[in-house]
Amino acid sequence: MKPIYLLALSLVFLFISCSKQVDPSEKLNKLIAERDKLNQEIVELQKQISKNDTLKDEKMVKILEISPKEFKSYIRVQGRVDGDENAAVNTKVVGVIKNILVKTGDRVTKGQILATLDDEVLQSSLKELRAQYEFTLTVYERQKRLWDQKIGSEIQYLTAKNNKEAMENRIKSLQEQINMYKLTAPVSGTVEDVSIKIGQAVSPGLSLMRIVNFSKMKVVAEVSETYSSKIKKGDEVEIIFPDIPYTTRSQISFASKFINPVNRTFIVEAQIPSSVTVSANMVAVLNINDYKKTDAIVVPDNLILNENGEKFIYVAEDQNGKLVVARKKIVTGRSYKGETEILQGVDKNIRLIASDLQRIEEGQIVKPL
Template identity: 35%
Template sequence: MKYIIPIVALLMTVAVGCQSAANEAGELPESLEEKRALLKEKRSSLSRLTQEVEELEKAVAKQDPNMVAKNRKLVTTAPVERTDFMHFVEIQASVAADDYLNVTSEVAGRILNLTVEEGDNVRKGQLIAELDLEQLDKQMAELEKSLELTNTVFERQKRLWDQNIGSEIQYLEAKNSKERMEKTMETLEFQMTKSKVYAPASGVVEDVYLQSGELASPGMPIVQLLNPNRLKAVADVPESYLRAVKQGERVKIAFPALDEEQMATVTLIGRTIDPSNRTFDVEARIVASSRLIKPNLLATMYIKDKEAKDVVTIPLEMVQQEVGGKDYVYILEDGKAGTFARKVYVKTGDAYDGRIVINSGLEGGETLIMQGARGLANNEPVEVKQEG
């Protein structure tokens, strides 16, 4: 029993030594607790080494300024400015047409000639189709014969009535039959003028429903016209942005497939929330700057949801982060031995389009180190690279 304790102690010593040797060889421990302990130890060592490096740099700078000047790192700088910051949310949208128009015939007839094709531009009053109204022609011929007889009967009945022969009712019936036939003739003559179908408005032929030789009926569309100047961008916006969207405000619409964008005005905000996806409709009027902007084209709607006046903003890539999670930047300072980089801890805010808001740490007017900031140390001597 007296040998057990020394043996256990010896085994523990050997295990600790093996673990240290494994860590020195770059091998990671297997358990999570051991990894956490090792990470904590390494962070502590890194912080201590960084502090020692900074102290050594200061000591070298005091004793040998010439040597420090030779080893200055070249950097570029830019002034820190206070500007207005705007944040936009990107919503997928699509192009829709607000002005579709069906061109129809007012009478039934077979299409003799269709003068347009899909994609053609037409102007208001342009001939679209010609119809064969053979049935109306036959009705017209039949009616003309009937009208001749009716006129003959009326004239004879009128002569008898003028001689006080016959009854008044016979005269009135003949007169009424004649006038009714004349009105029917006027109707047929008017329908005959509808053998040609004209465009009721200017636009582009979007669809062709009937071809030459097919039968057109009253109200049945022959072609569909689209007004390319009446397009809109439609987006389903999440309900969390209800306060961000206002009717009449300007939004940016981008068309990724065309590498094109334009500003548009919000014309409609949906009054209901879609329960299936918790979104509401937003429409913005757009301009068809080219024939490539077509209905159902994918677009992106940029809606401004945040805005800040007179704040400090810097390029997003200039913000660096320590192992502990603190954000910092380097600014240029003047010292007795020349310019050097000073590390400044910052608190960041919203970011958009490559720029980020600095809530604290910078006030504006400082000189921010840009190119060359990565890999710098606090109080490291630097030299500003001259442009050109």
């Protein structure tokens, strides 16, 4: 009986010990997870300790004192020099050049005859009409004297008068036709181009000469329609003549409201001061002021950082007598020549950190170089 009892007791203990045994793989995975968690906590603690040590160190950085100032942005376009009065000379009739009375560079006045076309046929007709007019005038004068003396009929007098006036109108009309065979200056100025030769056949629509009035010069430029709402008459403009070289300032004297459907541009003009000596069609560059603010906060472009689409800058703020790094999220506006206006996110006066931007952290103590 006793051996059977001992055997049963041994089986119970064996069952209990087997039920408490843990799978080695499961235990290993558990230990690995605990180790990884401890390693992560160690790394975080090391980072925190390093950061605290860094923040305690006073780092030397370059600091810029930024305060409100005037900020302007410009649109840059290329144009050409033109006279305020730049006119082409053309003919109203078909004909052949008979005489050229001017040459390139000559000064002319408005209405001055520059060249003539062959009008021999019309001159012959005019000579005949004038001979007929002399006879008609004689008849009229005699008939008028008789009529004044109450001699002759009223019909005879009126007929003679009508013939005389009709002949005068024919002569006047023919003289106007002859005048159309003369090329005259449409404006006062300088002859800049003569494109005709004696004996050359010409017709309406052709530019035969060009007269430019240099007493008032201007720059003409074509500007993209993108800026049509930003440029207006009176805007400040900087005019650069790269070939001289020379730079002067003026204002927009004309801004067209018509958009060229071919190249989607509009015309702007700026008067050139009379003290500037330039030539027609000379290249000129216009810097047109399209934006101006008198109290803008402006910072260099390279000091604006971007992280995940968020723009920010580092500034140094006074905390308990020490300068501490602060990160400021900003909203920017216009940019021009390496500077950008800050619209939101900072005060009017800031200490902008301008060096070691990748090696400083918010809360770090800094000193100016």
